[in-house]
Structures are given as C-alpha cells and as structure tokens.
Amino acid sequence: RAIHRLDYRPPAFLVDSADLHFDLDPAATVVRSTLVLRRNPKAEDRHAPLRLDGEGLTLLGIKVDGVPFPKTHYTLGEDGSLTVPNPSDILVLETEVRIAPEENTAFSGLYTSGGNFYTQCEAEGFRRITFFPDRPDVMTRFTVAITADKARYPVLLSNGNPAGAGDGEGGKHWAKWEDPHPKPSYLFALVAGDLVAVSDYFTTKSGRDVVLNIWVRAGDEDKCAYAMDSLKRSMKWDEEVYGFEYDLDVFNIAAVSDFNMGAMENKGLNVFNTKFVLAKPDTATDGDYQGVETVIAHEYFHNWTGNRVTCRDWFQLSLKEGLTVFRDQQFSGDQGSRAVKRIRDVRGLRAAQFPEDAGPMAHPVRPDSYIEIDNFYTPTVYQKGAEVVRLLHTRIGAQAFRRGMDLYVERHDNSAATIEDFRAAMQDASGVDLSAFAKWYEQAGTPEVTAEGEYDEAARRYTLTLRQKTPPTPGQPEKRPLPIPVAMGLLDAGTGREQPTRLQGENEARTGTRTLMLEDAEARFVFEDVPAPPVPSLLRGFSAPVKLKGLPLDQLRTLAARDTDPFTRWDSGQQYAAAVMLGMVAAHRRGEPPGFDPALAEAVRANLAGADADPAFAAEALPLPGEGFLADQMDLADPEAIHLVRRHLRRRIGAECADALRETYERLADTGPYSPDGASIGRRSLRNACLAYLAAAGEDGMRLARAQFDAAANMTDVLAALSLLAESEEHGPAALAAFHARWRGDELVVDKWFSIQAMSAQAGTAARVRELQRHPDFSLRNPNRVRSLLGAFASGNPYRFHNRSGEGYALLADAVIALDPINASTAARLVGPLGLWRRQAPPLSGMMRRELERVLAAPNLSKGTYEKASKGLA
Ligand code: ARG
Numbered sequence: 011r012a013i014h015r016l017d018y019r020p021p022a023f024l025v026d027s028a029d030l031h032f033d034l035d036p037a038a039t040v041v042r043s044t045l046v047l048r049r050n051p052k053a054e055d056r057h058a059p060l061r062l063d064g065e066g067l068t069l070l071g072i073k074v075d076g077v078p079f080p081k082t083h084y085t086l087g088e089d090g091s092l093t094v095p096n097p098s099d100i101l102v103l104e105t106e107v108r109i110a111p112e113e114n115t116a117f118s119g120l121y122t123s124g125g126n127f128y129t130q131c132e133a134e135g136f137r138r139i140t141f142f143p144d145r146p147d148v149m150t151r152f153t154v155a156i157t158a159d160k161a162r163y164p165v166l167l168s169n170g171n172p173a174g175a176g177d178g179e180g181g182k183h184w185a186k187w188e189d190p191h192p193k194p195s196y197l198f199a200l201v202a203g204d205l206v207a208v209s210d211y212f213t214t215k216s217g218r219d220v221v222l223n224i225w226v227r228a229g230d231e232d233k234c235a236y237a238m239d240s241l242k243r244s245m246k247w248d249e250e251v252y253g254f255e256y257d258l259d260v261f262n263i264a265a266v267s268d269f270n271m272g273a274m275e276n277k278g279l280n281v282f283n284t285k286f287v288l289a290k291p292d293t294a295t296d297g298d299y300q301g302v303e304t305v306i307a308h309e310y311f312h313n314w315t316g317n318r319v320t321c322r323d324w325f326q327l328s329l330k331e332g333l334t335v336f337r338d339q340q341f342s343g344d345q346g347s348r349a350v351k352r353i354r355d356v357r358g359l360r361a362a363q364f365p366e367d368a369g370p371m372a373h374p375v376r377p378d379s380y381i382e383i384d385n386f387y388t389p390t391v392y393q394k395g396a397e398v399v400r401l402l403h404t405r406i407g408a409q410a411f412r413r414g415m416d417l418y419v420e421r422h423d424n425s426a427a428t429i430e431d432f433r434a435a436m437q438d439a440s441g442v443d444l445s446a447f448a449k450w451y452e453q454a455g456t457p458e459v460t461a462e463g464e465y466d467e468a469a470r471r472y473t474l475t476l477r478q479k480t481p482p483t484p485g486q487p488e489k490r491p492l493p494i495p496v497a498m499g500l501l502d503a504g505t506g507r508e509q510p511t512r513l514q515g516e517n518e519a520r521t522g523t524r525t526l527m528l529e530d531a532e533a534r535f536v537f538e539d540v541p542a543p544p545v546p547s548l549l550r551g552f553s554a555p556v557k558l559k560g561l562p563l564d565q566l567r568t569l570a571a572r573d574t575d576p577f578t579r580w581d582s583g584q585q586y587a588a589a590v591m592l593g594m595v596a597a598h599r600r601g602e603p604p605g606f607d608p609a610l611a612e613a614v615r616a617n618l619a620g621a622d623a624d625p626a627f628a629a630e631a632l633p634l635p636g637e638g639f640l641a642d643q644m645d646l647a648d649p650e651a652i653h654l655v656r657r658h659l660r661r662r663i664g665a666e667c668a669d670a671l672r673e674t675y676e677r678l679a680d681t682g683p684y685s686p687d688g689a690s691i692g693r694r695s696l697r698n699a700c701l702a703y704l705a706a707a708g709e710d711g712m713r714l715a716r717a718q719f720d721a722a723a724n725m726t727d728v729l730a731a732l733s734l735l736a737e738s739e740e741h742g743p744a745a746l747a748a749f750h751a752r753w754r755g756d757e758l759v760v761d762k763w764f765s766i767q768a769m770s771a772q773a774g775t776a777a778r779v780r781e782l783q784r785h786p787d788f789s790l791r792n793p794n795r796v797r798s799l800l801g802a803f804a805s806g807n808p809y810r811f812h813n814r815s816g817e818g819y820a821l822l823a824d825a826v827i828a829l830d831p832i833n834a835s836t837a838a839r840l841v842g843p844l845g846l847w848r849r850q851a852p853p854l855s856g857m858m859r860r861e862l863e864r865v866l867a868a869p870n871l872s873k874g875t876y877e878k879a880s881k882g883l884a
C-alpha cells in the first residue's frame with residue numbers, strides 16, 4: 011500500500027480551469043464543479059483513462075460537455091475516486107456532490123469549527139470536497155462562487171481577488187472569487203462565517219496596494235496586532251532580500267481553533283491555527299509571540315516558494331518546506347539577534363529531528379516511499395531540509411544563492427518543480443558543482459563527525475583530521491560520506507585568542523572563520539605557522555546538521571569561555587555540561603554519590619557577570635542541557651537517572667550561585683509596558699532562567715516565584731512562575747486553581763494550564779493526565795487541546811512518560827486508539843513517542859512495544875496510524 015517516489019508518472023489529464031460553486035450548509039453542502047480538461051501532451055499513455063480523486067463524496071449529478079453522463083460511462087471506485095475509461099481528449103466535466111462539513115472531525119477538506127466553515131486541503135484534502143486530480147502537478151485557474159445564509163455566514167472568502175458579491179433569495183447572499191494564478195488543488199481554500207477583520211494595507215515596491223485582513227471571531231480583534239505587524243515586515247523583507255513581491259490585491263488570513271497543524275499557505279487566503287495569530291501580552295508568552303512572527307512569515311514566504319513554484323509530487327515536499335523554513339529562519343534572524351535565533355533553531359533540530367533520524371521513522375529529506383503523506387510533514391522534511399538549503403547557501407555564498415533563487419523562479423514560475431531543479435538552478439547560477447549535495451537529500455541519519463588534532467612543535471604545524479560516519483537507518487544499512495562544510499578557526503590554547511590560519515599550499519594567512527570541506531570519510535587539513543598547540547573551534551554557526559563528538563573537556567571549556575563564534579561558545583558550554591552530567595548519570599547508576607564539578611557553578615557566575623552585554627545569549631547559555639539532549643547521548647536512555655541528576659545539579663547550582671542569581675533577577679526587573687522585541691525577550695528569559703535555579707534551590711526561590719506569579723502583568727512571567735510552582739506540593743494546587751479560574755474563558759491559555767500539569771515532574775503526573783482527560787475543558791476533538799495535554803506529556807516529560815509503572819505508555823495508547831477514528835492525522839502524530847522504544851532499556855522497551863501492538867490491533871485503524879505503529883514495531 012506504499013507509494014514509491016520512482017513510480018511518478020505525469021498526469022494523464024490537465025485541468026485548464028475549474029469553476030466551483032458552493033452552497034454552504036453544515037449538514038449538506040452542495041459543490042458544483044465545472045472542469046475544463048485536456049489530455050496532457052506529456053503523458054506517457056495517450057489512451058489512459060481519466061481518473062479523478064474523491065473521498066466520501068455523494069455524487070448527485072454528472073455531465074460531460076453539457077450532457078448528462080450515463081452511469082455506464084464512468085465508475086466509482088472503492089476508494090471514492092471517479093474514473094472515465096474512454097474520455098475524449100478535451101472535455102468539460104460537470105459534477106455535483108454533497109458533503110457534510112459538520113461531520114468532518116478530521117479537519118481535512120471542508121469542515122466546521124465554532125459554527126464557521128474552513129478548509130484544509132494539503133496534502134490530499136481537496137478530494138474530500140469535489141472530484142479532481144488531487145495532485146500538486148496539476149495546476150489550474152480557479153473561480154469560486156459561494157452561496158450561504160447571510161445572517162449566519164456574513165463573510166465569504168476564497169482564494170485570489172474578490173470578483174463580485176450580492177444578495178440572493180431566502181436570506182442568502184453570494185460572493186465570487188477569482189484567482190488569476192494557476193495553482194494545484196492543495197492550495198484551494200474557503201472560509202465562511204461570522205468573522206470580523208482587523209485590516210491594514212501594504213504597498214508593494216512596484217506600487218500595488220494590497221489590503222491585508224486578519225479574520226477572527228468577535229472579541230479577538232485586540233490580539234491581532236503582532237500578526238499584522240509581522241506580516242508587513244515579512245512582505246517588506248521578501249522584497250528586499252529576494253525581490254519577491256506580492257501578486258494579488260488582497261491578502262487574507264483566517265484564524266481557526268480547530269486545526270491539525272500550525273497554518274496553511276493557501277493562495278491569498280492563509281488559514282491559521284489561532285495559536286499562531288492571536289497574541290496579547292497578558293495571554294501570550296514571548297515564545298508565543300516568536301511563534302506568531304515565524305509562522306506568519308513562513309506562510310507568507312510560501313507565496314513564492316511553494317505557490318508560484320510548487321512541488322511536482324509529495325516526495326518533493328522539502329522543496330517548498332525546507333526552503334521556506336530556511337527563509338523564515340533568515341527573516342527572524344534579521345529581526346533580532348542572529349546568534350540567538352541560530353541557537354534556538356539548532357536546539358529545536360536536536361530536540362526533534364535528531365531523534366527522528368535515529369528512530370524507526372528515519373527518512374531522507376526527500377523520502378523514497380510513504381503510506382500516508384501526512385506522516386511526512388516532519389522535522390526531517392522541514393528542519394533538516396532547511397539545514398540542507400543552508401549548506402548550499404554556505405557553499406556558494408549569499409550572492410550566488412540569490413542569483414540561484416532568481417534563476418529557479420525564472421525557470422519554474424507557475425509550474426511544479428523538483429528538488430533537482432532547485433539544485434540545478436543553484437549550480438548554474440553559482441558555477442559550483444553541487445552534485446555531491448544530492449546525497450543530503452537521499453540519505454537518512456545524522457552524520458557523526460570526529461576531530462583529531464596533532465601539533466608538531468618543531469615544524470610549527472598543526473594537522474587536523476576530520477572523520478565522518480553515519481549510522482545505518484531502516485532500509486539504508488550502508489551510508490556514503492556526505493559533503494560537510496566545517497566552519498572553523500583556531501584559538502591559542504594559552505591566551506584563548508583567535509589565530510590567523512594558513513593551510514598548506516596557501517600563500518597568506520587568513521583571519522577569522524574559514525570553511526573546510528569534509529567530502530570523504532576522512533580528510534586531513536594541515537595548518538602552517540602555528541606558534542603553539544591550538545584549540546580548534548569547529549562547526550561554527552552549526553555549519554552542518556551533524557553531531558560533533560568527542561572533543562576533550564578542557565577544549566570545550568576554553569571554547570565556552572573564549573570562542574569568537576557565539577554559537578560555538580554556547581554549544582561548547584552545553585556539551586561540557588552534558589559530558590559532566592552523563593558522568594554523574596553513570597555514577598548514579600552505579601549507586602555512587604553524584605559529586606559536583608565546580609566549573610559548572612563557575613560558568614553560571616561568569617555568564618551572569620557578562621550577561622548585560624547580551625542578556626538573550628546569556629539566557630540561552632544559563633540553563634543546563636535538557637533531559638532529551640542528554641538521553642540522546644546515551645546508548646540507552648535512563649530518563650529517571652537523567653532527571654534526578656539534573657534536578658540535583660540545578661538545586662546545587664541554585665544554592666551556590668544564589669547571590670548572583672538573585673542580583674541578576676532583581677536588576678533585570680521589567681519596567682514599562684510589555685514589548686516582544688529581542689532585547690526585552692532576552693531580559694525576561696534570563697530573569698526567568700535565574701528564577702528557575704532559585705526555585706530549584708529551595709523555599710526562598712519558591713516564594714519569589716509565588717510573588718512573581720501574583721504580580722506579573724504578562725503571560726511570560728506568569729507562566730514561568732507557574733511552571734515552577736507546579737512542582738511544589740505546597741504551592742502548586744492553589745496556583746493552578748487560581749490560574750484556571752482567571753483564564754478559563756481563553757482556550758489558548760487553558761492549553762497552557764493543561765501543558766504545565768502534563769510536564770510536571772511530580773509523582774502523580776501520569777494519573778493526573780488520565781484524570782485531566784475527563785476534565786470538562788478537555789476534548790479529543792480539538793487538536794490543540796490534545797497536543798497540550800497528551801503531546802506535552804509524551805514528548806515534553808520523559809521522566810514521567812517513562813515511569814516504570816508503564817501507565818504513561820498505556821494512557822497514550824488509549825488516547826491514540828480513541829482519537830484515531832475522530833482525527834487520524836493527530837492520532838498518528840501522537841503515537842510517535844511509543845515508536846522510540848529502542849532507546850529505552852527493558853522492561854520499559856517491552857512495555858512500549860506492547861502498547862504499540864495494542865494500537866496496531868485496534869479495529870479499522872487509519873493508514874497513517876497504521877504506518878507509524880507498524881514502522882515503530884518493525
Ligand atoms: N504547508 C503547511 C506549512 O508548512 C503545512 C500543511 C500540512 N498539512 C498536513 N495535512 N500535513 O505551513
């Protein structure tokens with residue numbers, strides 16, 4: 011039942027135009043479609059039947075070239091598709107179907123949420139709306155007419171530009187939309203209902219006035235300012251950096267509470283999860299603000315990378331997603347601190363993509379096969395895909411990259427392209443042979459790089475040997491070496507100063523970072539005129555998505571204190587702490603006392619002393635590496651030992667550095683109104699990182715957290731305090747109750763209330779998560795709520811999820827089984843953590859397996875959940 015990349019065939023028919031008419035009704039919406047179809051001159055089989063995808067459609071009528079089409083001339087397949095075995099080469103096909111949006115709990119296709127209508131068509135939702143060749147290489151001009159009850163659905167939106175509106179009979183009204191740009195069906199959108207707009211405008215560089223609307227429920231208007239501001243900055247940035255200008259008269263964004271993912275880039279009508287639109291200081295955290303900015307930018311940037319140039323087939327998904335994530339990362343970096351943005355992105359990659367690459371679902375950035383494409387909207391396709399685009403950018407430089415983008419769009423505008431097309435454009439524009447980079451798209455797994463340095467005092471020569479190795483992944487036992495750019499410099503071991511570097515064969519020494527290319531399994535780089543044994547600073551800026559392993563502790567300490575590259579400075583500090591903590595974990599497992607490395611407290615003090623120069627950076631460097639990051643560095647994880655060691659260390663550092671922490675905490679107190687700019691966010695994160703140590707150290711800190719919880723005027727500080735209080739038997743229950751009472755009417759804040767409890771280290775957490783599923787505010791039907799409770803527990807609380815009782819696993823499996831018939835896409839995402847059983851020691855691994863087997867045995871399992879569970883067991 012798997013689909014294979016190499017089976018791609020061009021479509022038999024193209025659709026020149028699609029005229030759609032919707033008569034909206036929650037229980038019975040009627041969709042009339044007129045398709046002008048024509049045989050594809052590039053199709054292989056000139057006599058292939060005409061096949062249109064369909065799913066759950068009730069066919070009411072069908073005509074060909076204006077004449078009713080007899081039943082004998084077409085067939086309806088088991089899968090819901092419609093086939094015309096002997097079509098003429100050009101035909102006009104009219105269909106009329108009925109669908110029931112209010113019964114659509116999968117939120118794919120046309121569905122209702124809070125009484126309004128919304129669509130989600132990527133990847134294969136359009137077939138749940140009408141019959142159509144639902145594949146991205148069929149690009150069509152769409153016109154859409156919507157008719158609906160005027161009182162209940164005053165707003166009627168679709169893609170493109172407005173093309174008329176008016177009143178009809180029986181209290182109905184209608185609106186027409188015309189999208190002048192050909193697009194694949196997955197970019198179709200319709201939104202209708204009782205919504206209000208927050209509006210603004212943007213004038214493009216060539217003078218087009220664009221109306222910008224953010225459509226929300228009445229009452230949410232005061233939460234749209236940051237999204238609007240982010241949108242305008244994105245539009246400007248894309249013009250300045252890439253020359254990409256918006257190409258319609260209106261840009262609509264609609265926010266919806268029931269949404270499977272973050273947001274969707276439908277042409278001219280983006281649909282967003284409310285989580286990534288709505289933000290005001292008392293309900294949204296700094297992290298939420300950053301999420302809004304990033305996702306608004308991401309979806310907007312898709313207008314060129316995704317919509318104008320789309321994907322030939324779903325195996326090319328990273329062509330648009332990797333590239334667009336790269337672009338939104340660049341954008342966010344340009345808005346504030348590049349270094350801090352880079353650190354956060356790498357933290358995210360390591361937390362989500364590295365484990366995926368080491369698990370049963372490991373797949374290349376361009377997958378070779380899938381059962382359910384929905385399962386491949388992954389950290390690998392998105393985040394690793396963005397890293398691979400960054401590799402090309404690093405390899406050819408910013409200017410050539412820009413020329414490559416111009417060429418890519420010039421060649422492929424209004425068409426469906428492949429990852430090869432993108433690389434070819436970059437290669438042709440730069441003149442650099444990029445063929446070896448194809449392997450980054452083809453090979454799964456995270457390469458491991460080791461470095462070995464040898465200093466020859468007599469010859470003043472330093473030889474750096476770099477080696478790479480990628481562990482096997484399912485279906486790919488043998489791995490080839492990849493081209494790995496290693497940005498680096500040399501520090502003088504004594505003074506810690508950066509040295510100029512001259513490679514053997516070069517005439518002059520260079521100062522600053524240089525990039526070595528590791529192309530084979532092993533490469534040697536010989537540096538001349540090195541006056542003393544150096545400390546190599548490697549992988550600056552995280553120049554490739556690899557694991558750099560085995561650097562000696564003394565080198566890490568020097569780099570953490572002295573390197574000129576902020577990423578390496580941060581990373582070396584984290585790697586140093588991780589190495590120490592893993593030593594403590596080993597000691598704990600042997601039953602020995604944990605011990606304490608004073609260098610860790612020293613680093614915290616040094617960090618606080620220098621924090622004023624860049625509080626945001628200090629806030630990244632202050633916390634100890636997370637439990638997941640530590641687990642990933644062990645052969646077999648030990649979540650309990652990791653948690654206990656980390657907790658012990660936090661308490662100890664909190665106590666030893668209490669004065670400095672307290673001083674910083676007080677000095678950085680917020681004055682003035684909330685602002686989500688980088689400097690203010692940095693200050694708040696540093697302050698809350700200090701508070702976390704103080705609270706870990708004991709009751710004084712907890713009282714400080716309680717005071718902050720009571721007094722803070724913004725959600726960032728309230729939530730930071732609440733997450734600490736929730737760990738305390740004394741303060742937790744009252745604080746949680748107060749928070750719920752205060753915010754019960756705001757669903758995005760209630761999500762936070764669920765998450766905090768799900769991520770608590772308290773002994774009763776698994777039982778509490780079970781109990782919370784029966785809370786009146788909980789519902790399996792709302793994906794945000796499911797993620798906030800069950801997703802947070804399974805992915806954000808390794809200590810309690812991997813509780814020895816196995817109750818964490820059982821409750822997750824129960825939830826997956828209950829959710830699968832309601833919303834398979836969200837269920838398939840939820841099952842993921844159980845698939846990582848190989849990372850745990852027995853008896854945990856066995857218990858996880860058994861829960862996966864139980865999921866797999868559930869009747870009528872969706873193909874998405876089946877794929878995840880069966881691959882997890884294989
Ligand atoms: N293209 C959207 C984005 O990256 C994500 C849509 C994913 N939809 C899905 N059903 N998996 O912004």
Ligand code: ZN
Pocket residue numbers: 308312330331334
């Ligand atoms: Zn995207």
